[in-house]
Each structure stands twice: as C-alpha cells, then as structure tokens.
Amino acid sequence: xxxxxxxxxxxxxxxxxxxxxxxxxxxxxxxxxxxxxxxxxxxxxxxxxxxxxxxxxxxxxxxxxxxxxxxxxxxxxxxxxxxxxxxxxxxxxxxxxxxxxxxxxxxxxxxxxxxxxxxxxxxxxxxxxxxxxxxxxxxxxxxxxxxxxxxxxxxxxxxxxxxxxxxxxxxxxxxxxxxxxxxxxxxxxxxxxxxxxxxxxxxxxxxxxxxxxxxxxxxxxxxxxxxxxxxxxxxxxxxxxxxxxxxxxxxxxxxxxxxxxxxxxxxxxxxxxxxxxxxxxxxxxxxxxxxxxxxxxxxxxxxxxxxxxxxxxxxxx
Amino acid sequence: xxxxxxxxxxxxxxxxxxxxxxxxxxxxxxxxxxxxxxxxxxxxxxxxxxxxxxxxxxxxxxxxxxxxxxxxxxxxxxxxxxxxxxxxxxxxxxxxxxxxxxxxxxxxxxxxxxxxxxxxxxxxxxxxxxxxxxxxxxxxxxxxxxxxxxxxxxxxxxxxxxxxxxxxxxxxxxxxxxxxxxxxxxxxxxxxxxxxxxxxxxxxxxxxxxxxxxxxxxxxxxxxxxxxxxxxxxxxxxxxxxxxxxxxxxxxxxxxxxxxxxxxxxxxxxxxxxxxxxxxxxxxxxxxxxxx
Numbered sequence: 001x002x003x004x005x006x007x008x009x010x011x012x013x014x015x016x017x018x019x020x021x022x023x024x025x026x027x028x029x030x031x032x033x034x035x036x037x038x039x040x041x042x043x044x045x046x047x048x049x050x051x052x053x054x055x056x057x058x059x060x061x062x063x064x065x066x067x068x069x070x071x072x073x074x075x076x077x078x079x080x081x082x083x084x085x086x087x088x089x090x091x092x093x094x095x096x097x098x099x100x101x102x103x104x105x106x107x108x109x110x111x112x113x114x115x116x117x118x119x120x121x122x123x124x125x126x127x128x129x130x131x132x133x134x135x136x137x138x139x140x141x142x143x144x145x146x147x148x149x150x151x152x153x154x155x156x157x158x159x160x161x162x163x164x165x166x167x168x169x170x171x172x173x174x175x176x177x178x179x180x181x182x183x184x185x186x187x188x189x190x191x192x193x194x195x196x197x198x199x200x201x202x203x204x205x206x207x208x209x210x211x212x213x214x215x216x217x218x219x220x221x222x223x224x225x226x227x228x229x230x231x232x233x234x235x236x237x238x239x240x241x242x243x244x245x246x247x248x249x250x251x252x253x254x255x256x257x258x259x260x261x262x263x264x265x266x267x268x269x270x271x272x273x274x275x276x277x278x279x280x281x282x283x284x285x286x287x288x289x290x291x292x293x294x295x296x297x298x299x300x301x302x303x304x305x306x307x308x309x310x311x312x313x314x315x316x317x
Numbered sequence: 318x319x320x321x322x323x324x325x326x327x328x329x330x331x332x333x334x335x336x337x338x339x340x341x342x343x344x345x346x347x348x349x350x351x352x353x354x355x356x357x358x359x360x361x362x363x364x365x366x367x368x369x370x371x372x373x374x375x376x377x378x379x380x381x382x383x384x385x386x387x388x389x390x391x392x393x394x395x396x397x398x399x400x401x402x403x404x405x406x407x408x409x410x411x412x413x414x415x416x417x418x419x420x421x422x423x424x425x426x427x428x429x430x431x432x433x434x435x436x437x438x439x440x441x442x443x444x445x446x447x448x449x450x451x452x453x454x455x456x457x458x459x460x461x462x463x464x465x466x467x468x469x470x471x472x473x474x475x476x477x478x479x480x481x482x483x484x485x486x487x488x489x490x491x492x493x494x495x496x497x498x499x500x501x502x503x504x505x506x507x508x509x510x511x512x513x514x515x516x517x518x519x520x521x522x523x524x525x526x527x528x529x530x531x532x533x534x535x536x537x538x539x540x541x542x543x544x545x546x547x548x549x550x551x552x553x554x555x556x557x558x559x560x561x562x563x564x565x566x567x568x569x570x571x572x573x574x575x576x577x578x579x580x581x582x583x584x585x586x587x588x589x590x591x592x593x594x595x596x597x598x599x600x601x602x603x604x605x606x607x608x609x
Contacts, residue, residue: 052416099598106355106415107597110548114594117545121587240423247420284435290427297420298410 003317007172010255011165018157026153028269030160032261034221035241037167039249039257041214042242047251048175049207050187052105054239055096055112058119059212061234062088063219065123065130068229071142078145082220089216090209092119097208101201113236120234127231135230143224156225163221164258167214172254172317174210183207184252244289247296250305254317259304264292322456324575331574333463333532336470337525339566341543342550343477344521346562349551351494351514354413357422360544361429362400362519366392366526367535368437374444385447385531392527393520400519404512413511426540433537441539446531466528473524474563481559490514545586546573549593555602 014033018026038060045051066088067081076084100111123130130136140151148155174180182203185193190200223229232238241264242257249260268285275284300307309316345359369392370385377384403425411417450461481487493500493510501507525543533539550569554561569589576585 052419054419099594102598103601106419107601109416109419110355110552111594111597114548114590114597118587118590118594121583121590125581125583125587243420284431286427287431287435290424290431293424293427294407294421297417297424298407301417 002315003172003176007168007254010258011161011168014164015161018161023153026157028265030157030225031222032265033160033164033258034218034225036245036258036261037164037221038215038218039242039245039261040167040171040254041211041218043246043251043253043257044171044174044183044214045208045211046243047246047253047256048180048187049183049204051101051204051208051211052109052243053100053112053208053211054109054236054243055100055114055116055119056211056215056242057234057236057238058096058112058116059089059093059215060219060222060238061119061123061231062092062212063216063221064223064229064233065219066216067220068136068138068223069129071138071224072136072229075139075142077142078150078224081142081224082145082217085220085223086213086216089219090213093209093212093215094205097205097212101204101208113239116234116236116239120231120236123231123234131230133231135228135232138223138227138229140227143227150225151227160221160225163217167217168254168258171214175254175317179203179206187252240289240293244293244296247301247303248292250303250307250309253303253305253309256303256305263304264289267292319456322454323578326457326459327575327578328571329459329463329574330578331571333466333570334573335567335570336467337529338543338546338550338570339474339563340470340525340528341522342547342554342562342566343474343559344518344525345547346551346554346559347477347521348515348518350558351490352408352413352511353415354408354418354515355415355422356515356518357419357544358403358425358429359518359522359547360540360542361426362396362522362540363526363543364433364535364537364540365396365399365429366523367530367533367539368433368526368537369395369523370527370530371442371444371535372437375442381445382447385444385527388444388527389524393523396523397516397520401512401516404515408515409508409511430537430540437535437537439537441534441536443534444530460532462531466532469528470525473521477521478559486513545590549589552593552597 014029018029021029038056041059042053042056045053063085067085070076070084071081096112096115100108100115103111124132127133143150145155145159150156150159175183182193182198185198186200186203186207194200219233222233245260245264246257247260248263249256249258267288271284271288296303302310305316341359341363345356348354348356348359370388373388373391374381374384377387407421407425408418411421446460446462448462452459452461452464481491489500489505490510490513492503493505493507497507500510546569550565551562553569554563554565573585573589
C-alpha cells in the first residue's frame with residue numbers, strides 16, 4: 001500500500017507541477033519525464049537484471065526514427081507512430097539481445113557499444129532519408145492525437161505525464177511480480193537461478209526487450225512531442241545518459257531513474273546559469289557529466305535511493 | 318591515374334593508418350592485458366598527445382624540427398603522468414572492477430575532452446612537420462614524413478616488444494598479467510605495476526597522437542575514431558595479445574585505406590563495427606587468440 005501511495009503521490013505532484021509552472025520550466029519537466037521513461041527502461045536491464053549495456057541509444061533512436069519517418073513519409077498520426085516506435089525499440093532490442101546476450105560483462109558492454117555505433121553510422125549513411133546530422137522536423141499534421149495538437153503546451157504536458165505514469169506503474173508492477181524477481185536473480189547469481197530451473201537467457205532477453213520497448217516509447221514520444229528527429233539520438237552520449245541517471249538516482253529502484261534525470265538536468269541548468277556570470281564555465285555540461293560519473297562510481301555506487309534503502313527505508317521498491 | 322599506382326597509394330596511406338593504429342591499440346591492449354581494464358579514455362589520451370604537440374610547437378615557433386622532437390618527449394610524459402594520477406585517484410579505489418572502471422573512464426573521457434575544449438578551443442590547428450621531404454615516385458609524389466611515421470611506429474613497437482619480453486620489468490608485468498594474486502605473494506608491488514602499465518598505455522596513445530598531428534590537425538574530438546578502431550584492432554587481435562594487436566592493426570589499417578578509397582568510408586566503418594561485434598560474440602578469444 002505504502003509503495004503504491006508513494007508512486008501515485010509522485011505522479012500527482014508532477015501533474016500539479018506541470019499545471020502551475022511557467023511554460024519554459026514545464027516544458028523542461030516534460031523533457032525530463034520522457035527521458036526518465038528511457039532511463040526506467042535502462043534500469044530494467046541494468047538496475048534489476050544486471051545487464052550493463054552501452055548501446056541503448058540504438059533502441060532510443062529506433063523509436064525516434066520509427067515514429068519520425070512514419071510521420072514524415074506515411075503521414076501517420078501520433079498514436080500509431082508512437083506504437084510503431086515502441087515496437088521498433090522492442091524489435092531492435094530483441095535482435096541485439098539474441099546476439100549480444102551470448103556474451104556477458106565487459107564483452108556485453110563492447111558488443112552493445114559496437115551495435116549502437118553501427119546503428120549511428122547507418123543513420124548517417126542513409127542521410128538522404130534520415131536527415132543525417134541535421135535531422136528533420138516532423139510535419140505538424142502528424143503531431144496530433146485524438147484531435148489534440150501535441151505541439152501546444154497542455155496536450156504535450158498531459159501526454160508526457162501519461163507516458164511517464166504508465167511507464168512508472170508498469171515497472172513497479174513488473175519488479176514486484178515473480179518475473180521481476182527472476183530478473184533480480186540474474187543480477188545476483190545467474191548460476192544458482194539456472195540450478196533452480198530458470199532459463200537465464202530467456203529472462204535476460206525478455207528484460208532487454210522490455211527495456212527496448214521503454215526506450216522505443218521514449219524515443220517516439222520525444223520525436224512527437226518536441227517535433228524533431230536526428231542522428232544525435234543515436235550517438236553514444238544517449239547510451240551514457242540513462243546510465244548516469246540510473247546510477248545517480250539509484251540502480252534497481254523504481255523512482256531512481258526519474259530522480260537522477262531531474263537532478264542531472266537541475267545541475268546542468270545551474271551551471272549554465274553560473275556560466276552567464278563566469279564565461280569560463282561555458283559549455284561545461286559534459287565536464288559535469290563526466291565528473292558525476294566518476295564521483296558516483298567512486299563514492300555512491302548505489303545512488304541516492306539505493307543508499308537511502310540501505311540506511312533504513314527498506315520498503316523502497 | 319591508372320589502377321596500379323592508385324592501389325599503391327591506397328596501400329601506403331593504409332600503412333600509415335596501420336602504424337599509428339598499432340601504436341595506439343598496443344597501449345589499449347597492454348592495459349587490458351595486464352590490468353583487465355577497458356580504458357574508454359584511451360582516445361582522449363591520444364587527443365591530448367596531439368594537442369600537447371601543438372602546444373609545444375606553438376611555444377617554439379620557427380624551429381619545427383626541434384619543437385617536434387620536444388613534443389615527442391614531453392607530450393607522452395605529461396599524458397603518462399596524468400594517467401598515473403587517474404589510476405591512483407580513481408581506478409585503484411575501484412579495485413579495478415571491470416564494469417566500474419568502464420563507467421569511470423567514460424567519465425574521465427568527458428572531463429578531458431571538455432577541459433581541452435575550454436583551454437584549447439573548438440578549432441583544429443595544424444602542426445608543421447619536422448622536415449619537408451617529398452619522395453618523387455614515377456606516378457605521384459609522396460610525403461617523406463609519412464614514411465617516417467611508419468618507421469618510427471615500427472621502432473617503438475619493437476622497443477615495446479623487447480621491453481616486455483627481455484627486461485625484468487616486462488617480466489614482472491607479464492607475471493602480474495597471468496596471476497595478480499600469486500605475483501603479489503612473490504613480493505611484486507602490484508599497485509605500482511598497474512600504475513606503470515596504465516601510464517605506459519596512455520603514453521603510447523599520446524605518442525601516436527604526436528606522430529599523426531602533422532598529417533591530421535589537432536582537434537578536441539579527434540580521439541573518437543582512434544578509440545573505436547583501437548577497440549576493433551584489440552578485439553580482432555585477441556584481447557591482451559601484443560602480436561595479435563600488431564597483425565590486426567596491419568589488416569585493419571590496410572583494408573581501411575583500400576576500402577575507403579573505393580567505397581564510402583561510412584559504409585566501411587559500418588561493416589567493420591558489425592564484424593567486430595560478431596567476432597566478439599562468436600570468437601571471443603579473437604581471430605588470432607590461442608584459446609578461449
């Protein structure tokens with residue numbers, strides 16, 4: 001009960017925040033929510049199942065381009081385009097998983113990195129269709145769902161919140177199910193769970209596909225809500241960001257990915273404001289991202305919520 | 318130009334790529350072999366070498382040869398010192414856990430890149446080659462400096478091989494590679510070996526960066542491609558095997574030179590990355606690795 005109440009309270013608080021904040025911060029919050037969905041998916045693979053992937057940008061980009069290209073060339077509206085994006089994320093994750101899950105640990109990281117890099121180069125190679133580095137803007141006509149225009153503020157915020165709420169509650173239900181416990185068993189001791197009759201490959205593949213579905217949904221939503229698709233979504237940077245959010249918020253916690261995304265956005269926002277006073281700090285966001293990674297992995301490998309859970313809040317999911 | 322000379326030119330360009338790549342990749346391979354650490358910041362060390370070479374060269378205007386010699390010594394030493402510092406401050410505290418060190422070196426990569434952007438700026442800057450020499454072949458003229466790069470890289474690799482197989486320090490490093498615990502119980506200071514290995518690996522990358530900078534300008538993002546190619550080389554050559562690394566660098570460098578001349582370089586890179594991923598999946602010991 002306490003757990004569900006906490007999650008519902010978070011969703012309500014976010015709804016209130018979106019309603020009362022001025023348009024610019026509210027749009028940033030909507031961005032954070034969409035990226036948090038991506039990070040939640042990453043968390044399913046990394047935080048719960050122990051699959052440290054460096055290739056999630058590929059799944060995100062699959063969503064971005066499935067939605068973006070279908071809107072651009074077939075004139076699909078936002079609903080079907082989103083579904084197509086989700087499916088694309090899951091399919092690509094399944095294809096990568098079938099091959100990459102034959103490896104583990106460091107090899108898995110490098111294989112996923114290589115696949116993502118090949119995906120990024122493919123996007124560039126077909127630059128005439130995908131727009132390459134410059135990307136393309138989605139046609140306004142396709143950015144509507146049930147007659148609401150997603151390029152205007154209120155429908156955009158509602159859509160981001162709904163997506164986030166569905167993702168959050170689904171991941172909560174998932175990790176509390178018996179399948180969720182099998183995922184954690186993979187992370188903790190794969191051999192022992194194999195002995196107990198769980199098929200590790202099947203569980204890991206399913207977790208990776210679920211993770212891909214989240215990434216695809218986030219990618220499609222990002223393209224549809226903010227109206228832009230481009231090769232930058234396929235760069236390694238978008239594989240690192242969800243890892244950073246998850247590490248910061250707490251790997252293997254349901255709210256951690258959102259918390260990490262929120263704090264990291266806040267941190268970058270604060271530095272860019274300080275940069276207006278001290279120009280030396282101009283564009284230091286990547287430096288911060290790097291420093292945050294090093295500090296986290298050194299001093300708080302469990303992240304904020306993971307540490308809280310260790311220090312008493314044992315019920316935290 | 319007829320096909321024959323054109324092909325020769327492609328081969329020679331490929332050989333230059335292979336030489337620089339072999340240097341950079343041998344550093345990555347050494348670090349992975351001895352420490353079991355995948356150093357994602359390796360490309361950043363390469364870039365630092367190139368940028369420092371530019372810094373040394375612009376501090377000594379008018380004397381390209383002396384400046385270049387200075388850069389050849391100073392840049393790798395500085396980068397090695399930085400790497401030793403990173404090892405002591407970060408990697409050692411992580412107990413060299415493979416996954417945590419990858420995350421940490423990604424962080425290091427971002428920090429180095431951004432620091433260079435802040436101090437050096439977003440522009441690409443050239444460095445004058447230490448000597449102007451043009452070899453006139455029957456079909457085309459060829460830069461003598463590029464041939465020097467090939468010879469220099471070969472000499473450094475030879476020295477590295479002698480160092481690893483014929484000296485006491487090399488023996489200690491190989492002993493640590495085989496079994497860290499036993500090495501420690503024989504009184505080897507494993508921490509110092511690791512720090513030295515990480516510094517040496519970084520210095521090799523920096524050296525490659527210095528050698529390439531008269532051909533290719535110094536830029537704060539120039540570390541990306543060498544990093545990817547070094548990964549490819551190290552994986553194809555068998556993780557941690559120096560000989561395999563050099564052979565793989567030759568194959569990758571030459572085929573990159575030839576393929577890029579006839580096909581789109583992007584397509585060549587797509588095929589190469591996919592092949593490497595598949596090699597890791599189906600032949601994790603590498604194409605030349607002895608056994609699993």
